[in-house]
Amino acid sequence: MVFLNLPKIAMAVAAGIFAVALQAAEPLGKAEVESALNAAYAKYKTLQEGANADYIPALAKVDPDIYGIALVTPDGKIYTTGDVKSEVSIQSISKVFTMALVMEESGPGSIYDNMGVDATGQVFNSIVAVEQYKGAEMNPLVNAGAITATSMVKGSSREEIWEKILQYYNDFAGRELSVNKEVFDSEAATNQRNQAIAQLMYAYGHIKDNPARATDIYTEQCSVNVNAKDLAVMAVTLANGGRNPLTGKQVMKNENVAEVLAVMATAGLYDDSGKWLYHTGLPAKSGVGGGIIAVSPGRFGIAVISPPLDPAGNSVRAQKAIADISNALGGNPYEVTPAR
Ligand code: GLU
Numbered sequence: 001m002v003f004l005n006l007p008k009i010a011m012a013v014a015a016g017i018f019a020v021a022l023q024a025a026e027p028l029g030k031a032e033v034e035s036a037l038n039a040a041y042a043k044y045k046t047l048q049e050g051a052n053a054d055y056i057p058a059l060a061k062v063d064p065d066i067y068g069i070a071l072v073t074p075d076g077k078i079y080t081t082g083d084v085k086s087e088v089s090i091q092s093i094s095k096v097f098t099m100a101l102v103m104e105e106s107g108p109g110s111i112y113d114n115m116g117v118d119a120t121g122q123v124f125n126s127i128v129a130v131e132q133y134k135g136a137e138m139n140p141l142v143n144a145g146a147i148t149a150t151s152m153v154k155g156s157s158r159e160e161i162w163e164k165i166l167q168y169y170n171d172f173a174g175r176e177l178s179v180n181k182e183v184f185d186s187e188a189a190t191n192q193r194n195q196a197i198a199q200l201m202y203a204y205g206h207i208k209d210n211p212a213r214a215t216d217i218y219t220e221q222c223s224v225n226v227n228a229k230d231l232a233v234m235a236v237t238l239a240n241g242g243r244n245p246l247t248g249k250q251v252m253k254n255e256n257v258a259e260v261l262a263v264m265a266t267a268g269l270y271d272d273s274g275k276w277l278y279h280t281g282l283p284a285k286s287g288v289g290g291g292i293i294a295v296s297p298g299r300f301g302i303a304v305i306s307p308p309l310d311p312a313g314n315s316v317r318a319q320k321a322i323a324d325i326s327n328a329l330g331g332n333p334y335e336v337t338p339a340r
Contacts, residue, residue, distance in 0.1 A: 025299060028329055033079045036328035037069050040321040041081045050308030050316035053288040058186035062088060062307050066290070069321055070232035071302045074240040080229055087225035088305055089183040091287030092124070092141065094169065094221040095149070096264060097234065099140040101168045102152045103256045110152060114206055115145040117263050124270050124313070125193055127200065135204035141267040141285065144206075147198045150221065151207040151214035158213055165221055172234040174246045177224050183289075184223035191219055226291065228305045235293040235301025238283075261295060269319075272312040280323050281332035292318035296331035 045067060054060035068083040102111055111117070116137045122129035125143040140149040155161035170176050198211035198218075207214055226234075237244045238261060242252040252260075264283035269276040269292075276284060284294035290307030292315055302325060304318035326332060 025330065027075065028073055028077075028300065030077070030079075032329065033071060033073075033077075034081075036325045037071060037079055037081045039328070040324040041067070041069055043324065044306075044317045044320050045082075047317055047320070050310050052290070052307045053309055053313070056183065056187045056190060056288070058180075058183045059089070059289060059307070062290070064307050067304075067306045067317055068228035069302075069304045069325070070228040071300050071325065072229075072232045072236035072245065073300050074236060074245050074298060076245040078229065078232070078246075080232075082228075083305075084228045086305070087180070087227045087230075088289040088291060088307060089180050089222060089287070090169075090224045090226045090231075090291065091222045091289040092146070093226075093231065093234075093285045093287040093289075093291055093293055094224060095141045095146040096238075096260060096268075096285045096293075097169050097172055098146065098149050098153065098165060098218075098221060099263065100252050100256060100260050101165065102140075102149050103259065104252055105154055106152060108256055108259050111140050111149065111263075114152065115140060115148050117259075117266065119267050119273060125197065127193075127197060130197060130200045130204070135201050135206045139263055139267045141263060143194055144197045144201050147194060147211075147214050147218045148201050148206045150218040151198075151201075151209075151211070153217075158217065162217055162220060165217065166224065168251070169221075169224055169234075171247075171249055171251045172237050172244065173226065173230040174233050174244050175230065177226060177230065179220060180223045180225045184220055187219050187223065188216065191215065194218070222287075226305075228291070228303050231291050231293045231303030231305070232301050235295050235303055237301065239295045239297055239299060239301040241298075261297065264295070270313045272310075272314060276314075276319070280326055281334040282322070282326055284322070286314040286318070288313055290315045290318070292322060294322050294326065294331075296326060296329075297333055299331055300329070302326070302331075 120129040202211040261283040268285040282294040306317035
């Protein structure tokens with residue numbers, strides 16, 4: 001293998017792109033991707049583990065058999081299997097994109113300085129975590145940080161802020177998304193805990209004004225409907241340095257992408273973020289609607305939707321399917337073959 005590559009490497013050195021040539025992974029082939037997707041789909045289709053989230057009443061009613069897988073490559077190839085038409089609410093996966101929007105508008109330091117980028121060691125909607133460091137030492141992927149991030153999106157009215165957020169998500173997905181009204185109403189009627197968290201973040205000065213409005217917009221952003229393909233396109237836009245490979249639009253600044261991925265790696269799968277990273281090496285984000293997105297930088301974005309969740313709040317089938325597929329495709333960015 002080494003011998004076969006020697007002439008190529010010599011040419012690359014001559015061209016002054018030695019490092020790039022050594023690191024560039026082979027593009028994924030159609031057959032290997034399709035077989036990885038089909039194998040994972042078949043393996044977990046009949047798995048009966050986990051349960052829909054029910055603390056938001058409307059989520060308990062979602063069909064637990066929805067199961068769809070989509071993978072998109074930076075050159076715009078789309079692979080899908082299973083149910084990629086059914087939509088679920090995006091839930092916490094939205095937090096990634098609102099974080100990115102705030103970093104676009106106010107600079108990466110705005111998130112870092114206002115709430116931090118560390119795992120809290122507490123559940124995603126913990127009040128203790130807010131109290132412990134007065135709203136600092138957290139991150140934009142837990143509720144306190146996420147509602148604060150939503151409060152930081154600029155705009156002179158609720159409508160203007162909301163339109164901007166939705167348009168930003170649309171740019172990532174490459175199509176016009178819409179809100180699941182039933183989920184929005186259901187969560188708005190039962191989100192007293194998030195309202196309390198927002199008030200605390202306001203009390204500690206992280207939310208500057210109108211915590212109730214921030215919570216309301218946050219609740220609406222969590223209710224945006226997506227299918228597995230939408231999520232995979234959103235993920236590959238991150239895998240592709242912030243450019244949506246289907247529309248060609250540079251959705252976010254290239255230099256902010258690595259920082260967004262770092263926060264996903266730290267806190268994307270609730271209290272099991274460390275375990276997930278240990279097993280897959282992939283920055284990812286789950287939502288209680290049953291979706292998970294994962295990003296193999298430069299290689300692919302993948303998403304699986306399947307509503308039943310494990311006790312940590314992560315989709316059971318989605319975790320297993322993504323881990324299998326990524327392993328089959330060499331997606332773990334930490335796995336490197338020694339140069340010699
Ligand atoms: N809207 C949900 C909440 O705030 C999102 C939870 C999640 O997906 O983690 O509770």
